[in-house]
Amino acid sequence: MHGIVAPNLDRLARExxxxxxxLAQCWKHGGRAFMADQGEILPDDQAIAEVTSLLVPGSTRR
Structure with missing residues (x-):
């Protein structure tokens, strides 16, 4: 996987x-995430890192 491109996070998934x-799976496999309305979503975004570390087994905070 090279990455994800979507118009916005809501179009990536509603929930x-x-x-x-x-996003966690994308980053886990070395991918990058881009949203047309925000640009690149970085894995070190603190809010995302906290949630993914709780939800996805094997994910780590950066």
């Missing part, structure tokens, strides 16, 4: 938990 899980 926050699913958004976070999709």
């Amino acid at each position: 926050l938990v699913v958004q976070e899980a999709a």
